[in-house]
Amino acid sequence: MLPTIDPAVAPAVAPGTDAARGFGRAGYALAALSVASFSIGVGEFGIMGLLPGVAQDLGVDIPKAGLLVTGYALGVVFGGPFLAALTSRMERRRLLLWMIAIFVIGNTACALAPDYGLLMAARVFTALAHATFFGIGAVLAADIAPPGRQTQAISLMFVGMTLANVMGVPLGTFIGQAFGWRATFWAVTGLTLIAAAALYAFVPRSYPLAGISFRQEVRALTRGEVLLAMLLSVLSSIAFFSVFTYIAPMLEGVTGMAPQSIPYVLLVFGVGLTIGNVAGGRLADWKMMPSIVALFAALVLVMAVLYPAMPHMMAMVPVMFLWGIVVFGLVAPIQMRIVSKAVGARNLASTFNQSAFNLGNAIGAWFGGAMITIGFDYRELPLGACLVAALALAVAAYSMLRDRRAAAGA
Template sequence: MDLSVPIPARDGGSAVAPAPRAGLTLAALSLGSFMIGCGEFGIMGLLPGMADDLGVSIPQAGLLVTGYALGVVFGAPVLAVLTSRWERRRALILLSLVFVIGNLACALSPTYGLLMAARIFTALAHGTFFGIGAVLATEIARPGREAGAIAMMFVGMTLANVFGVPIGTFIGQAYGWRAPFFIVTALALLTTLALALFAPQSHPRAGVRFRDELHALGRPPVLMAMGLSVLASSALFTLYTYIAPLLSEVTGIAPERVPYLLLIFGVGMTIGNVVGARLGDWKLMPAIIGMFAAMTAVLVGIYLFAADTVPMLTLLLIWGALVFGLASPIQMRIVATAKGARNLASTVNQSAFNLGNAMGAWIGAMLIASGASYSMLPVASAILAGLACLLALYSHRQDREDSSAI
């Protein structure tokens, strides 16, 4: 992907990123997404140890995922309003500093309650960072390559799952669950420095009222796209939040070997991030529909073969690819449909993703608390993925009907 030529913002803003600065800007954004991914997903492999140390049950520890997600849900719209007229480089730097403070507070929290509060505080900046960063990425991309530019930013998140989460799990098992949070704090400091050095000045549009942006945000295609975000992340987190105990208790993997399987899942995410972006730039909605259909089938496969190690390895790889194969196409769908409110919509979409995260972690917790086994979680995830596929089909049909009516 050639990002060497400065491209003006599609909504009338501006972004100046001459070569090779455009690439360095995307690298800084990718580092930020790597840092955020390590902080958000890193506790997945550490839940048993965290629960034991803090004196809570594993489902209660899993609610730390829900708390973080709800922090994103409520923080993204508020910060989107507060930063809507800020210079984007300055906004991204200040948001990355929130991650420095928040992750350090997580590492130092002595109780479950304080850790929950620190997780929520950290999460407040999550949605706005990704929202502003995704818009900036599309501004410096060539026309027709926007999904690829967003994928370049999200590659940091996939690498967090390939390397960050498994390594963090190893470190957490060896030195305690707090150690990974100290490492994420250092990554947040590096992100702040990289953004200060490389991010170009970029100004949102002037003279647009927030009320008009809200009106643009409320159009049916935008709302349906956000519904896809909610269902996609719900389908993921219903199962992924409890992937460590499922692998240990159902598949029979020794706890010290769980990071290796998480590594396989992360490799799949990396592959999916690249392939999904290319499919999205080719045919956006057919790609989304196809990946949701495939995800439903894979989750059914995980239910059927959860007790067999070799099939589980294959299914985890494919599941990871589909999970992040959908990320940039759905984000691009939001940007494409929310004309007149791209910055706000891109940010609020992170609330939609994380509302799904919270719902998924909660659904999983409620199922386990009601007596369901870990092996039933893939069934719930498959139902959610199937609903997303149906919604994507309906949205695509509405697009075609609207086009034929013009």
């Protein structure tokens, strides 16, 4: 087991430990966090492939079943701040295990839910722990990493979430089609229990810094650099989900793909997500803000290219691969930006960032739907996302300029 992180020491593990010489035994803790991330990701997104079965079994239409996705996202948005306030002084490994317990109870309730209303309630209950788990997990990942590799550590934790999209969701769909949608939730429950055991065995104890009140933490969130970083998280999520929410009808109606071909394209996209997640961590550990600015510039370009590429299958697949790399290349750097700038409120800020990302999720889905409602075509959704990404690029460039001015005045 890794050494206990004393509350009196600096956030990073002291030089001379296994973690400081390379990830070493810290790799087991990161692997445990990644396994938990994978199980949570399957629990969150797996229902997307189960909607027809859920709708038929519970006697609702598919759009109403789709609200189970929205309900989860809103549970994340509101659950993060609420639980962050209640648990701000709790030892971090214990807190992660409590959050995992909520996932186990929630997914069990989903598997047993006899009707739509109780299934929705179980989904929202499960989601309450999401932001706190990923927020605290990201801080812990950075804490156990050696100097200069903190963002890579965060990206390794989020690898589980990307793999949930690449492998977990198709596997969950297969289980649900073969044994019924409830079987997928039972499988997620079992996997989450395995993750809990790994977290208990390999994640070190870690304490919030002593002497900082919750009021001081909230005040730290109002710093300009922190608010700008959270705005980047919201905007990147809006740009992503305003298009990705409608990816299936886009691929069918504009690109002309057969429905059975779409999972293979999404697999290519998922591979891009995984590569981008790891690459983004490495880039940010090298030069954080220049990397964030460059990635947003690349996102603007990819969204612009997606518009002419969409009607052509041979062009659409590689562009989607590049889209996956760029969009998830931003996740770990933005998370680390918030953790590094929210001095004295790292737990709270990291958790709030998860709520910010899911707020962008909900706004993005609404924004894309609103474009379609007022008469835009599916093909034109990337143009709206391009404008949002351009706004994010401007915010990122402004943040970098603030950093340089502060450094020059120091």
